[in-house]
Amino acid sequence: MKISVVGCGYLGAVHAAAMAELGHTVVGVDVDERKIEALSEGRAPFFEPGLPEILTSASASGRLRFSTDMAEVADATVHFIAVGTPQKPGSHSADMTYVDAAVDALLPHLKAGDLVVGKSTVPVGTAARLAATVKAAVPGADLAWNPEFLREGFAVKDTISPDRLVYGISDDADLAATAKAALDEVYSKALGEGTPLVVTDYATAELVKISANAFLATKISFINAISEIAEVAGANVSELADAIGYDARIGRRFLNAGIGFGGGCLPKDIRAFGARAEELGRGEALTFLKEVDAINLRRRQRVVDMVVEMLGGQAFDKKVAVLGLAFKPDSDDIRDSPALDIAVQLNGLGAVVSATDPHAISNAKAKHPQLHFVESVGEAVAHAEIVLLLTEWSEYRALTPADIESAVAGKRIIDGRNVLSSPEWRSAGWDYRAMGRP
Numbered sequence: 001m002k003i004s005v006v007g008c009g010y011l012g013a014v015h016a017a018a019m020a021e022l023g024h025t026v027v028g029v030d031v032d033e034r035k036i037e038a039l040s041e042g043r044a045p046f047f048e049p050g051l052p053e054i055l056t057s058a059s060a061s062g063r064l065r066f067s068t069d070m071a072e073v074a075d076a077t078v079h080f081i082a083v084g085t086p087q088k089p090g091s092h093s094a095d096m097t098y099v100d101a102a103v104d105a106l107l108p109h110l111k112a113g114d115l116v117v118g119k120s121t122v123p124v125g126t127a128a129r130l131a132a133t134v135k136a137a138v139p140g141a142d143l144a145w146n147p148e149f150l151r152e153g154f155a156v157k158d159t160i161s162p163d164r165l166v167y168g169i170s171d172d173a174d175l176a177a178t179a180k181a182a183l184d185e186v187y188s189k190a191l192g193e194g195t196p197l198v199v200t201d202y203a204t205a206e207l208v209k210i211s212a213n214a215f216l217a218t219k220i221s222f223i224n225a226i227s228e229i230a231e232v233a234g235a236n237v238s239e240l241a242d243a244i245g246y247d248a249r250i251g252r253r254f255l256n257a258g259i260g261f262g263g264g265c266l267p268k269d270i271r272a273f274g275a276r277a278e279e280l281g282r283g284e285a286l287t288f289l290k291e292v293d294a295i296n297l298r299r300r301q302r303v304v305d306m307v308v309e310m311l312g313g314q315a316f317d318k319k320v321a322v323l324g325l326a327f328k329p330d331s332d333d334i335r336d337s338p339a340l341d342i343a344v345q346l347n348g349l350g351a352v353v354s355a356t357d358p359h360a361i362s363n364a365k366a367k368h369p370q371l372h373f374v375e376s377v378g379e380a381v382a383h384a385e386i387v388l389l390l391t392e393w394s395e396y397r398a399l400t401p402a403d404i405e406s407a408v409a410g411k412r413i414i415d416g417r418n419v420l421s422s423p424e425w426r427s428a429g430w431d432y433r434a435m436g437r438p
């Protein structure tokens, strides 16, 4: 099948390469020349495990190419929209200018029988609006919404073997049948392996995506709220999460208390969902998402307060080692990263922050050049008064007191992700603190 993917960021680059890996002929288009240059040379423009391998094999097969020229999509029949929908500056709404510009740029190259497939996360109502635009401009062309659920760090696996597929399609029976057949062909491998498929209307497909992220964010903020209580009650939130997680109705996944959620999805999606609910006259239905957001942001402040307290009342001129800048391990993404936010807040208090990360330093440096970045844990902790573990990369999870204690100036550590063994660190003489654990 001939496919185009418009927007080659964290979602689109993986989608394009994975579709080619599955045997389709794919062109990826983006307005970012540097990204397209890297992808055309088979280099991943960001860190994502498994992406370099499929980029190389798909490019070698001759089935994958990248371009900045939208005219290159002309021989494709299915066109995925994977451009960004970030938070609009000064508002909680999603910024739809990229999606609208991508569809407008695509229209002159569409023909009867083509299917535009939205993948970006959008406010409910977008698909119906864009379907009307596409059909008016190109008679015989149609639009579907096929939200994406991949997780960064597992993006290749999640694209090739998704948990589920959702198609939001037209309410016209003939168009719907044609759109479903095209998407079935795109995803024939996953469907053949029994991946659950939900075929529904546009609005439901859009809401499935944003509800899933709202639920995940709520689950994390729920455990982080309990963490706040555990801290004052002297309880252990990790043991509590294990215990409630044994109830299959609750489940243990996404109950890891810590410094909260970040990234290019959950924070902006819960805000955009709330803003859309207000536009639809039902703001009150989602006011709880404001609380989910507030609980999440309080966890970052809690770490800053703990640092000040552990350093005797002020952070000014104190050396602080920050381990981890990405919003989660196995990604170089620093969008709304709690780790980076904490580092920036401490720097603002006059602390001398020495920060490291296995893959996110260059992104962090571009956004916050005022911080001091170092390449290794050893350099970060040298003469530090306090060590903060903020992103649980496997190499940081494996740290032992013996690895760093001869380098630090003070044996103080905050385990922002609850991944170290408190008895091990305390018995080695460290002032070890974690989130919601005694």
Ligand SMILES: NC(=O)c1ccc[n+]([C@@H]2O[C@H](COP(=O)([O-])OP(=O)(O)OC[C@H]3O[C@@H](n4cnc5c(N)ncnc54)[C@H](O)[C@@H]3O)[C@@H](O)[C@H]2O)c1
Pocket: 006, 007, 008, 009, 010, 011, 012, 029, 030, 031, 032, 035, 082, 083, 084, 085, 086, 098, 101, 102, 105, 119, 120, 121, 122, 148, 149, 150, 151, 152, 264, 265
């Ligand atoms: N990152 C994820 O894990 C993930 C997962 C599921 C859904 N999503 C959703 O997918 C969308 C994209 O997210 P992302 O993380 O890939 O964002 P991103 O910022 O990494 O990528 C967006 C890309 O679109 C390009 N672009 C912007 N305008 C364009 C245009 N007019 N024509 C062509 N390209 C254009 C940008 O240059 C950029 O490379 C968002 O709606 C996001 O919510 C992301």
Ligand SMILES: O=c1ccn([C@@H]2O[C@H](COP(=O)(O)OP(=O)(O)O[C@H]3O[C@H](CO)[C@@H](O)[C@H](O)[C@H]3O)[C@@H](O)[C@H]2O)c(=O)[nH]1
Pocket: 121, 148, 149, 150, 151, 152, 153, 213, 216, 220, 253, 254, 255, 256, 257, 258, 259, 260, 261, 262, 263, 264, 265, 266, 327, 328
């Ligand atoms: O128990 C947990 C689980 C996650 N997190 C944090 O939550 C954030 C988001 O994690 P995750 O959901 O794994 O990462 P994303 O790659 O942002 O993926 C989410 O956002 C994507 C974009 O919409 C969706 O496609 C995915 O299904 C959805 O999981 C990260 O900061 C994690 O550190 C926690 O604090 N505790």
